[in-house]
Amino acid sequence: MGCWRVPGPVLALLLLLCPPPSPACPAACRCSPREVDCSERGLREVPWSLSTNTSTLWLGYNFITVLRPRSFPPLPGLRLLSLVHNRLELIHSQALLGLGALQELDLSHNHLSVLTPETFVPLTSLATLNLGSNRLGELEPGVPGALPQLQALLLQDNPWVCSCSILPLWRWLSHNREKVREKSLLLCRLPEQLNKYPIMAFGDESFRQCQETSLSPQHYITFFVIGPFSFIASIFFCTFLGSLVVFYHSLRRESHCWRRPCVCRVH
Numbered sequence: 001m002g003c004w005r006v007p008g009p010v011l012a013l014l015l016l017l018c019p020p021p022s023p024a025c026p027a028a029c030r031c032s033p034r035e036v037d038c039s040e041r042g043l044r045e046v047p048w049s050l051s052t053n054t055s056t057l058w059l060g061y062n063f064i065t066v067l068r069p070r071s072f073p074p075l076p077g078l079r080l081l082s083l084v085h086n087r088l089e090l091i092h093s094q095a096l097l098g099l100g101a102l103q104e105l106d107l108s109h110n111h112l113s114v115l116t117p118e119t120f121v122p123l124t125s126l127a128t129l130n131l132g133s134n135r136l137g138e139l140e141p142g143v144p145g146a147l148p149q150l151q152a153l154l155l156q157d158n159p160w161v162c163s164c165s166i167l168p169l170w171r172w173l174s175h176n177r178e179k180v181r182e183k184s185l186l187l188c189r190l191p192e193q194l195n196k197y198p199i200m201a202f203g204d205e206s207f208r209q210c211q212e213t214s215l216s217p218q219h220y221i222t223f224f225v226i227g228p229f230s231f232i233a234s235i236f237f238c239t240f241l242g243s244l245v246v247f248y249h250s251l252r253r254e255s256h257c258w259r260r261p262c263v264c265r266v267h
Contacts, residue, residue, distance in 0.1 A: 155180070
C-alpha cells in the first residue's frame, strides 16, 4: 500500500491555517487569551505552567501563605496580579523576580506584618500597590520608595503602631499625599490612647520628642567605641598622674635630707 504524500505548497498552507497549540492552561484555572483566573481553587502555591504572554493573573481567595524565591515563572507581559484574600504571611525578597512589567499588585486582605524594600525592587513599572487589610504595624518608607513609577498606595485597615518608629513612614506619607489613597482610613491601633486616631492628622510637633531623643545607629556605634576607650584611657591617665605625684614627693624628701645641716656632738 503506497504512502500518500501531501504536496509542499498544500502542507505550508495547512501549517499557516493551523497554528501550533497554545501553552496548556493550569488544570485548576480558567484561561482566556492573555488572562488566567485561578481564584477560589484551594491553591497553596502559584501554578507554574503559565503562558509567558499572560497579562492578567487572578489568584485571589486561595490558601497561599508564602511566596518563596521565584514563585512565578518568567511573565514579561504580566500587567495585573491579584493575591487578594489569601493567607500570605511572608514574601521572600526574590519572590517577584521576572515581573518587571507589572503595573498593579493587590496584596490586600492577607496576614502580612513585615515587608522589605528588596521585595519590590524588581517591580520597576508598578503604579498601584494595595496593602490594605493586613497586619502591618509599621512600614519601611523604603518599600514605596523602591517603586519609581508608583502612583497609588493603599494602606487602610492595618493595625498601625503610632510610636516614634512610625515617624519615617509619616514623613514619606506627608511628602507623597497625592499617592496615598484612602488617607482617612489610616488609623492608629496602638497605643490605646491613640486608637483610631488618623495618622495623617499628626504634625511636626507630635514627633518633637522623638526627634530630640532618637539616636541613629551611627550614634550607638560611636558610644560603644568611644565609651570603653575613654574608660581605659582615664585609668591610665590617673595611674600616670599618681605616679608623678609619688615621684615628686620622693624627690622632695630626698632633697630635704641632703640639705639638712650636720650637728657635731662633743663628748
